[in-house]
Amino acid sequence: MLIRKIFIIITGIVFIFGLLGWLGLQIQPQSFPAYSANKTQQRETISLPGGLPKPVEHFYRVLYGDEIPVIKSVVIQGRGIIKPFMNIPIPVRFIFVHNAGKDYRHYFEATLFGIPVIKLNEGYIDEKSFFISPWGSYYDKPNANQGANLVVWAEAILFPSLWITDQRVHWEPVNDNTALLYVPYEDGEENFIVRFNPLTGKIDMMESMRYREIEQGQPKILWITRSEESSTINDTDIRVTISVEWLDQGEPWAYFNIEEQDINIDVTEMLNEAAIFKPFTKAN
Incomplete structure (x- = not known):
């Protein structure tokens, strides 16, 4: 009987903590x-x-008509979910910063009951990737560099004029509904379907072959980016x-x-080498 009571108590405690965790993730x-920077947003087109x-x-x-906007930098903010462990959906808010076609930085805050509990910092600056988290970090790993360049x-x-305005990019036909997009990487190219x-x-x-693991010797895996919904931001659908x-x-x-x-x-401050190794503060 004693063992049964202990089992019931432990089960109850696990259930309560599990329920609280589930509620917190909802x-x-x-x-x-x-973002409070001076938004000049010059409208150069080609x-x-x-x-x-x-x-x-x-x-x-x-999308654009006959005139294609030249986009040199972007700051993107929003919310979503990630499922990095056991397919459990974790709410996040995020900031993506792009020096278009060259560098980017991602900042994530994973939350519980709407409160940030884990902060992640990753990106690709000067052709070197980085990842900073509470459980580990890395910098300039070849496999990660390949994946980050694809990102x-x-x-x-979200700002596809880049694929036209950057002269290093080119398109090749496949069929009426498919094309190949070639982008630069190191001394060669990568491509997306x-x-x-x-x-x-x-x-x-969009589909491409990307390394998921940072260890050498691991295979590339098909990586898929999908468009889910459409709306208008900055007068562009x-x-x-x-x-x-x-x-x-x-x-x-x-x-x-x-x-x-x-x-x-201007995204220089958010992408400089000193800034990436400390918490993101620009929009907090």
């Missing part, structure tokens, strides 16, 4: 305050170039929810809901 954090694959040209005409270009799904929606002309998903998935996991491990996007503002 509460979304508050958004970061709106004409849509000729010779693009058919679905690519249609995509840009639907530079994949997240441009970009699939367009046949009804809307917009991007449904863009996808404002994106998901990220590894093929072998069978479903997205992260959903990012974009709530603010500021373009062509």
Whole structure:
């Protein structure tokens, strides 16, 4: 009887803590305050170039028309969920900072009951990746560098004029709804398979082969970025929810809901080498 009572008590305690944890994960954090920098947002444009694959040209005409904006930097803020452990959805708020086509920095706050409990800092500066977390950090790992470089270009799904205005990028046709996007990496190139929606002309998903593990000798895995929903930010119809998935996991491990996007503002302070190794404070 004593053993049974002890078992019941332990089970009850585990259940209560599990329930509290579940409840805490149902509460979304508050958004970061709106970015308060001086938003000049100069509107330089170029004409849509000729010779693009058919679905690519249609995509840009639907999105921008004949004039393509030149976007040199972006600050993106929002909220979402990540599932890094046992497929448990954890609420996060995030800031993505891009020196478009070159560098980026991600800052995440994972929350419980809406309160930040874990802070993550990662990115790619001067062709070197970094990851800083409470359970470990790394810097300039070759496999991570390859993956981070793909992120530079994949997240441009939120500001896709970059794939036209950056002269290092080029497109190749596949069929009426698919094209290959080639982007620079070190002394060569990487590529994405970009699939367009046949009804809307917009991007449904992007696929590329990426290293998930930072240890040498590990294989690349198909990495998928999907557009989930569409809305208007900065007078441009863009996808404002994106998901990220590894093929072998069978479903997205992260959903990012974009709530603010500021373009062509000074991001130097947020991307300098000293800043990346301390907590993000610009928008707090």
